[in-house]
Every structure is written in C-alpha cells, then in structure tokens.
Amino acid sequence: MISSIYLIIKCNLFMFNMTVFREYILSTMAGIIFVSMMAIFIFGESEPGITVIKYLGVLLWFIASIFGIVPILEFKMKGGVKKGDSYVRTTKLVDTGIYSIVRHPQYLSWPLLFISLMLMNQTHLMILLGLIGSLLSYYDTRNVDEKMVSKFGEQYISYMERVPKMNFIIGIYRRIKGR
Numbered sequence: 001m002i003s004s005i006y007l008i009i010k011c012n013l014f015m016f017n018m019t020v021f022r023e024y025i026l027s028t029m030a031g032i033i034f035v036s037m038m039a040i041f042i043f044g045e046s047e048p049g050i051t052v053i054k055y056l057g058v059l060l061w062f063i064a065s066i067f068g069i070v071p072i073l074e075f076k077m078k079g080g081v082k083k084g085d086s087y088v089r090t091t092k093l094v095d096t097g098i099y100s101i102v103r104h105p106q107y108l109s110w111p112l113l114f115i116s117l118m119l120m121n122q123t124h125l126m127i128l129l130g131l132i133g134s135l136l137s138y139y140d141t142r143n144v145d146e147k148m149v150s151k152f153g154e155q156y157i158s159y160m161e162r163v164p165k166m167n168f169i170i171g172i173y174r175r176i177k178g179r
Contacts, residue, residue, distance in 0.1 A: 026140035030110055033133035037117045037126060049122035057119030064112035067105040067168070070098045093152045095159050101171035103159065104144060108166040110137035141165055 072087050074097045079090030098105045111134035118130035145165070148156045164170045 023143060026136045026143075030133045030136040030140065033129050033136070034110070034113065037114065037121075037129050037133070040123075040126060040129075041117055041121050044121075044123075047122050053122065054120050057116040060112055060116035060119065064109040064116060067098065067102075067112065068109035071105045074098060093148075093155050093159060095163065100163060100175055102168050103163050103165050104141045105168075107137055107141045107144065108168060110134070111166070138166065 074094055075081060075087040075090055078092065078094045078096065079087070080092035081087055081089055082091075102108050114130040114133040114137075118126050145156075145160065149160075152159075163174075
C-alpha cells in the first residue's frame, strides 16, 4: 500500500515537472540561443558588414529594451501586484500604456533583440540563430494567451480582439486612430 502511494506521488511529481518543462521549453531554448548569440557578438569575429545596418541594429536594441523594461514598471504600478511579489503576479488585467500597443511587450523584445544582433554582427550563423530564436519566442506566446484567458476570462478575450499579440506597428497605428 505504502509503495503504491509512493509510486503515485512519484508519478504525479514527474508529470508536474514535465508540465513545467513543456511550459518553459521554448523560452529556455530561446534564452540559450540569445546567450550564444551574445557570446558570438562579444567574443567572435565580426564580418565588416554594412555600417548603416549595424546602426539600425543598435536602434532596434534600444527599442527592444523599451519593450523589455517598461512592462515591469507598468505591471508593478497597474497590475495589482502585492508589495514584495514578483511583477508577473498581477491580479488585474493591464491594457493601458505599452499594453495598449501589444499584448506581449516582453515577448516582443526577444525577437527584436535577436534581429538587432543579426544586424549588428551580419554573419550567417547569427542570422540562423536569430531566426530560430525569434520563431521560438513568437510561438511561446501561444501558451501565454491560453493562460491569460483562463485567468481573466472574457475580459482578456476582448483585449485580444483590440490589441495585437506582438505587431507593434499595427498597435501604434490603432492607438493613434483611437481603436
């Protein structure tokens, strides 16, 4: 009897770990690719490349930083996060500020960072890694939308209809038009 209970507990822990593993596998892989790209960018040989494109990469890095940092502040101020909790522990749907432009600004920052590194380094390996990392981070947002629908329900579904997932150009256009 005790061994059966132990086996059930062990299987449940394994299934929990597999669920957590599946939930974070795409972002983990994208993170590993990002660290690899940074190492190549810092320590690797860089092709001479086109200078204007390298500067465009620097500009894109700056834009990515905005999409990566501003959501932390907005969640802490508007998300109903309890004092001392992580900024991701929101209790309210935040759909203003940067979240009125895109639903997943921090996820958007990843492909922008990948593309900026591709532009700044301009090697075949960086382009390949950047494309793979961008796709992984984009597909990872599917899981987030599902979780948010289960957390916020109809309110989030309405938000999904108003605000694009990651297309900040359409988001800015809609915001300017007042939609």
